[in-house]
Amino acid sequence: xxxxxxxxxxxxxxxxxxxxxxxxxxxxxxxxxxxxxxxxxxxxxxxxxxxxxxxxxxxxxxxxxxxxxxxxxxxxxxxxxxxxxxxxxxxxxxxxxxxxxxxxxxxxxxxxxxxxxxxxxxxxxxxxxxxxxxxxxxxxxxxxxxxxxxxxxxxxxxxxxxxxxxxxxxxxxxxxxxxxxxxxxxxxxxxxxxxxxxxxxxxxxxxxxxxxxxxxxxxxx
Numbered sequence: 001x002x003x004x005x006x007x008x009x010x011x012x013x014x015x016x017x018x019x020x021x022x023x024x025x026x027x028x029x030x031x032x033x034x035x036x037x038x039x040x041x042x043x044x045x046x047x048x049x050x051x052x053x054x055x056x057x058x059x060x061x062x063x064x065x066x067x068x069x070x071x072x073x074x075x076x077x078x079x080x081x082x083x084x085x086x087x088x089x090x091x092x093x094x095x096x097x098x099x100x101x102x103x104x105x106x107x108x109x110x111x112x113x114x115x116x117x118x119x120x121x122x123x124x125x126x127x128x129x130x131x132x133x134x135x136x137x138x139x140x141x142x143x144x145x146x147x148x149x150x151x152x153x154x155x156x157x158x159x160x161x162x163x164x165x166x167x168x169x170x171x172x173x174x175x176x177x178x179x180x181x182x183x184x185x186x187x188x189x190x191x192x193x194x195x196x197x198x199x200x201x202x203x204x205x206x207x208x209x210x211x212x213x214x215x216x217x218x219x220x221x
Contacts, residue, residue: 007176070147
């Protein structure tokens with residue numbers, strides 16, 4: 001690591017910066033556009049119930065998420081994603097917009113770290129004015145979706161490993177580092193930084209935050 005380098009601020013996206021989950025909202029959007037049917041939405045809802053319980057089979061979930069897009073060209077995916085991403089702007093939480101502005105003002109490096117797929121995360125990051133992102137990478141072959149993902153999923157401890165690799169690649173330090181998330185699944189990430197912040201936390205994360213004395217943002221602070 002390099003000394004005297006900028007601090008890093010790591011932000012989760014779903015239910016943290018956004019008041020909602022970009023992938024669940026994406027599936028509902030696709031139902032409206034008749035790209036998928038309600039049975040697909042019901043199966044997706046089942047995975048989200050497992051996520052909330054901490055029992056999700058994340059590889060199976062990602063494969064499910066990508067199944068309808070097998071054979072789609074990159075251009076076709078981008079044509080679907082672009083108007084959807086624009087619709088998320090009203091869901092950006094003001095308190096988190098303020099935190100993003102603060103970290104920009106003091107010169108911190110901002111990293112968006114999400115388990116969600118890059119075909120959503122990368123354009124959302126652009127809307128947020130964030131240049132750096134760690135997420136789950138969708139595989140394209142000859143510019144066509146294969147239905148697989150590339151490398152490790154950005155979930156739980158694997159998410160931390162991907163963040164660590166990104167920090168090392170960019171020769172940054174954890175000195176003065178911040179982390180923001182809503183989920184029990186990101187406890188490993190919040191334990192990794194010097195200044196963890198639980199954002200509108202689920203019950204398990206709230207309990208951990210209280211026990212560890214972490215800052216909480218929930219609209220009542």
